[in-house]
Amino acid sequence: MLENSRRLVAATIGAFVLWTAFAGQFESLVQRSVMVALLLLLGFLTYPLRPGGRTRGWSIALDVVLAGIGIAAAVYVTFNANRIMTTLPMASPLELGLTLGLVVVLLELARRTVGLAFPILVIVGLSYVFLGHLIPGRLGHRGFDVYFIAETIYLSDIGVWGSLTGLASTLIAAFVLFGAVLLHTGGGKTFMDIALLVSGRSIGGAAKMATIASASFGTVNGSAVANVATTGTLTIPLMKRLNYPPQFAAAVEAVASTGGQVTPPILGAAAFIMAEMIGVEYLRIALAAVIPAAMFYIAVLLTIHLVALRSNVGLVPREEIPSARQALDPLRLIPVLGGLGGLIFMLVSGRSVAYSAAIGIACMLIPFVIGDLWRRRNVAATSRTLFDALVEGGAGIVIIGVMLAGAQILVSLLNLTGIGVTLSSLVVAIGGQNIVLIGLIVAGSCLILGMGIPTTAAYVLVASVMAPALIAVQVEPLVAHMFVFYYATISVITPPVCIAVFVAASIANVGWWPVALNAVRLGAVTYVVPFMFLAYPGMLWSGSGLGIAEAALSGLVLVISTAMLTSGVSLRGSRMLAGAIFAPSALLALYPNELALGAAIILLCIGIHLAKPFHQSQMKLVPGQ
Numbered sequence: 001m002l003e004n005s006r007r008l009v010a011a012t013i014g015a016f017v018l019w020t021a022f023a024g025q026f027e028s029l030v031q032r033s034v035m036v037a038l039l040l041l042l043g044f045l046t047y048p049l050r051p052g053g054r055t056r057g058w059s060i061a062l063d064v065v066l067a068g069i070g071i072a073a074a075v076y077v078t079f080n081a082n083r084i085m086t087t088l089p090m091a092s093p094l095e096l097g098l099t100l101g102l103v104v105v106l107l108e109l110a111r112r113t114v115g116l117a118f119p120i121l122v123i124v125g126l127s128y129v130f131l132g133h134l135i136p137g138r139l140g141h142r143g144f145d146v147y148f149i150a151e152t153i154y155l156s157d158i159g160v161w162g163s164l165t166g167l168a169s170t171l172i173a174a175f176v177l178f179g180a181v182l183l184h185t186g187g188g189k190t191f192m193d194i195a196l197l198v199s200g201r202s203i204g205g206a207a208k209m210a211t212i213a214s215a216s217f218g219t220v221n222g223s224a225v226a227n228v229a230t231t232g233t234l235t236i237p238l239m240k241r242l243n244y245p246p247q248f249a250a251a252v253e254a255v256a257s258t259g260g261q262v263t264p265p266i267l268g269a270a271a272f273i274m275a276e277m278i279g280v281e282y283l284r285i286a287l288a289a290v291i292p293a294a295m296f297y298i299a300v301l302l303t304i305h306l307v308a309l310r311s312n313v314g315l316v317p318r319e320e321i322p323s324a325r326q327a328l329d330p331l332r333l334i335p336v337l338g339g340l341g342g343l344i345f346m347l348v349s350g351r352s353v354a355y356s357a358a359i360g361i362a363c364m365l366i367p368f369v370i371g372d373l374w375r376r377r378n379v380a381a382t383s384r385t386l387f388d389a390l391v392e393g394g395a396g397i398v399i400i401g402v403m404l405a406g407a408q409i410l411v412s413l414l415n416l417t418g419i420g421v422t423l424s425s426l427v428v429a430i431g432g433q434n435i436v437l438i439g440l441i442v443a444g445s446c447l448i449l450g451m452g453i454p455t456t457a458a459y460v461l462v463a464s465v466m467a468p469a470l471i472a473v474q475v476e477p478l479v480a481h482m483f484v485f486y487y488a489t490i491s492v493i494t495p496p497v498c499i500a501v502f503v504a505a506s507i508a509n510v511g512w513w514p515v516a517l518n519a520v521r522l523g524a525v526t527y528v529v530p531f532m533f534l535a536y537p538g539m540l541w542s543g544s545g546l547g548i549a550e551a552a553l554s555g556l557v558l559v560i561s562t563a564m565l566t567s568g569v570s571l572r573g574s575r576m577l578a579g580a581i582f583a584p585s586a587l588l589a590l591y592p593n594e595l596a597l598g599a600a601i602i603l604l605c606i607g608i609h610l611a612k613p614f615h616q617s618q619m620k621l622v623p624g625q
Helices: 002-023 028-046 056-079 081-087 093-114 117-134 146-154 163-169 171-199 205-221 224-241 246-262 267-278 282-288 290-310 330-348 353-374 379-417 419-431 435-449 455-465 467-471 477-493 499-508 512-522 529-535 545-566 575-589 594-619
Strands: none
Touching: 002 028, 002 171, 002 353, 002 379, 028 056, 028 081, 028 093, 028 163, 028 379, 056 081, 056 093, 093 117, 093 146, 093 379, 117 146, 117 379, 146 379, 163 171, 163 267, 163 379, 171 205, 171 267, 171 330, 171 353, 171 379, 205 224, 205 246, 205 290, 224 246, 224 477, 224 499, 246 267, 246 290, 246 477, 246 499, 246 512, 267 282, 267 455, 267 477, 282 290, 282 330, 282 477, 290 512, 290 529, 290 545, 330 353, 353 379, 379 419, 379 455, 419 435, 419 455, 419 467, 435 455, 435 467, 435 477, 435 529, 455 467, 455 477, 467 477, 477 499, 477 512, 477 529, 499 512, 529 545, 545 575, 545 594, 575 594
């Protein structure tokens, strides 16, 4: 009964998202409040307080009360949207109570879905609003009346019903649904088969397959943690079976799933939020992410290759690798190509992102249904697949929607108190005009602030607090936001609170600390790449063609040098010699100067030449060659 109710509500959310993407959304407060009400209902059905046990009756009653309070608060806004937007009402005692109830319900649901870290951050923000007037100096504020705080959070379109909640209920929801339909209409099997076909028989093929498949899933998934939980159950056991150390297998999956969040065209939904926050076109964000994403995956794949050369790992058995005909089965491939083609065509044509996603979904469903009719598949089975896609799409929005609604509360509080500007000015005061020092402070802050928080919400938080510090020292807004976005993203693999690592380690049945160390090694270049945004404008596809080429070449030198260092390559039997060559070449690649780049390339070429005997001797260790 409970499961059927959950599926019905999830399908309703999916249908609501699809309909409003096609026909146009309702007035903003109505759209957002209806979506929040549905997400709260689904959230409590999906994440009950106690799924079983002696206190199940009490826990159900509590869940019903909490869900009722949250839904009532959202529906109240739905029916009073016109009054709220036209009269700027003063909060009544009833509305004050609804504000408190909605905040408590959102934080409780956030605790159940992603843990305590995010709710604690919001509670700290609320405490600062109420008690900040007691703090002396620049970090204090003038204080606010409780009714004014309620008006800001609940009775306006800058509080919980602000732009982030709007994105969650329109653009991001449409793309989550797009991803669910893509996977159910053949994309999931196609991605895995193509990844196996491309990399299965190469050295380190199983790990490379995991990287490619997780990247494909991750860019439309929206959550590195969910991606690990989905693809990791397939890739990690395969790698372990082929003699990969469990901690390395888990690290590969965690890093690859994280990389999907920085891969265009979607960047795990952050591209839409970034476009909204800095006022640029979505396609500009996707284009800016191309070179950095390529650097990320070249580094990961090269490191995997070099580590596999040094280890006694097997190749994927031939019988487990699909043929080209199987991997490129037209009945599965055409819906995938149709969906992606329709999406990209509509975006390039200038249509809205949500409408483009809806057209992409239609371009997937039509050939999928035709293919099922061609195969004479049972109509009920086809309908069940489409219903399952709606269910998964609706369910996939819950965590993102709750996180962004909570993040919107936090952002509204930051703006209300001005603490974001204050912290940014303090960072600038400490760093002076030294862009590298400011970048280091901002990077460390982003890694800390993003710990334990899903990527999308983490980006929103660091963009509100830390990006202004970079903009204050004349860094372009796009560069500043991409900088903080990268560090917010890799916080999920950075110890001590590395939630993607925790999930991967549990699947591999190994301690999380060795997995975290391997993950940092595999993703090492990602900790450095954002500083190249500051040094090379061309890294984000800005400036002249020559500048873009120089940035790409510098990035390639950095990537190869870093991979050589982190994979433990020895030159002439000496790790010190390898460090003496590859470390300077990596550092010189970071310096925007033609002579420095030339010296880096020369050092890298010398190192690769000296590494040849290493490759030849180690390749003999790999069985199945």
